[in-house]
Amino acid sequence: MNPTEHPPDTPAEQPANTAGGAGPAPYLEVDGLSVSYRAGGGEIPAVRGVSFGLASGSKLGVAGESGCGKSTVALALLRLLPRSARIGGRVLLDGDDVLDMRWGRLRAVRWAGASIVFQGAMHSLNPVQRVGDQIAEPLLVHGSAAPAQARAQVSELLEQVGLPAWRERSYPHELSGGQRQRAMIAMALACRPRLIIADEPTTALDVMIQAQILRLIDELVTGLDISMLMISHDLSVLAETCDRLAVMYAGRIVEEGPADEVFAAARHPYSAALSAAFPRVGDPASRRAPRGLPGDPPDPSELPSGCSFRPRCPEVQERCSEVDPVLWPAGPGRRAACVQVLSPEQEHSAAVRPQPQPEETG
Ligand SMILES: Nc1ncnc2c1ncn2[C@@H]1O[C@H](COP(=O)(O)OP(=O)(O)OP(=O)(O)O)[C@@H](O)[C@H]1O
Numbered sequence: 001m002n003p004t005e006h007p008p009d010t011p012a013e014q015p016a017n018t019a020g021g022a023g024p025a026p027y028l029e030v031d032g033l034s035v036s037y038r039a040g041g042g043e044i045p046a047v048r049g050v051s052f053g054l055a056s057g058s059k060l061g062v063a064g065e066s067g068c069g070k071s072t073v074a075l076a077l078l079r080l081l082p083r084s085a086r087i088g089g090r091v092l093l094d095g096d097d098v099l100d101m102r103w104g105r106l107r108a109v110r111w112a113g114a115s116i117v118f119q120g121a122m123h124s125l126n127p128v129q130r131v132g133d134q135i136a137e138p139l140l141v142h143g144s145a146a147p148a149q150a151r152a153q154v155s156e157l158l159e160q161v162g163l164p165a166w167r168e169r170s171y172p173h174e175l176s177g178g179q180r181q182r183a184m185i186a187m188a189l190a191c192r193p194r195l196i197i198a199d200e201p202t203t204a205l206d207v208m209i210q211a212q213i214l215r216l217i218d219e220l221v222t223g224l225d226i227s228m229l230m231i232s233h234d235l236s237v238l239a240e241t242c243d244r245l246a247v248m249y250a251g252r253i254v255e256e257g258p259a260d261e262v263f264a265a266a267r268h269p270y271s272a273a274l275s276a277a278f279p280r281v282g283d284p285a286s287r288r289a290p291r292g293l294p295g296d297p298p299d300p301s302e303l304p305s306g307c308s309f310r311p312r313c314p315e316v317q318e319r320c321s322e323v324d325p326v327l328w329p330a331g332p333g334r335r336a337a338c339v340q341v342l343s344p345e346q347e348h349s350a351a352v353r354p355q356p357q358p359e360e361t362g
Helices: 070-077 103-112 131-141 147-160 165-169 177-189 207-223 235-241 259-264 269-277
Strands: 028-039 042-054 059-063 085-093 114-117 195-199 227-232 244-249 252-258
Touching: 028 070, 042 070, 042 085, 042 252, 059 070, 059 235, 070 085, 070 195, 070 227, 103 114, 103 131, 114 177, 131 147, 131 165, 131 177, 147 165, 147 177, 177 207, 195 207, 207 227, 207 235, 227 235, 235 244, 235 259, 235 269, 244 259, 244 269, 252 259, 252 269, 259 269
Parallel strands: 059 227, 059 244, 114 195, 195 227
Antiparallel strands: 028 042, 028 085, 244 252
């Protein structure tokens, strides 16, 4: 992978520091991240110039519908993308560019610098290996523990995630979905990473178990002072768990800011629609029934001219087909990529670029 390669149709994005203002350098800093997949003789621009920062110990939620590029961002952070992916931009982990790292350094960073909890633990765990051996693996690979020590640490990790120590001898199929996800969390914690990336960690679970797993993740990352990037299509879950939110649409961040504010008073019509689609359960202030958003996200290889959300936007204006807004200040610590947050002067400034591929899709 060549870190200097940008997909040809990827414009530079305004830096969006989601770390939350001045202070120490963020532990994770993503700058102009672009990923395209080679498929069917063409290129699918899955992520288009995404930038954000994550301060040590803080929690950022990344929301958006299926296909908006969330998982691609997560995989790019640890260079876990398939070979068909072309990646550009920078992913700084504690100041070191992951996209530029040599193999040895990259192996050291995975699990120990940052680890990922994927959706659907059944697919992430090896079905023919005992759970304890799988949790011990990162400890042994990183040489941070001798086999006897690793055993003791596995018992401790299992206890931390609420599983009895004897479960180390179980195979994944002997555990329930929630227990498997707990085992995945134990594995992700094994090398005491400074960052956990949780990609839809509760998607495959029923609602009661979802709540337990989310509480567990929240307690662990808070207690151990680990930074977290949590990905979900459910804005209300992220608003409850995270300090800040970034909302993605068609491969870009379209809004970011403090979690409560974005959820309660979105500045981008897409974030508002997501928030309406996922009201907070049990919140008396949120008595509204869920409201779906008509239509589907665009095919990434056939984006409409101007703003990508325009064809579904309930607040669309004429100029939305002409301008393609980047993230722009939308209140203290907030940004949104919508012409509505711009003054007419700003609209003609560098804040707004013409869409590089202006073909109409119908
Ligand atoms: N290996 C691949 N080859 C080609 N296209 C891909 C590949 N992986 C993802 N894509 C495409 O890239 C875009 C972004 O996909 P991605 O999985 O990152 O989205 P997502 O928001 O995580 O969706 P979901 O919530 O369904 O996982 C989609 O259009 C998807 O079809």
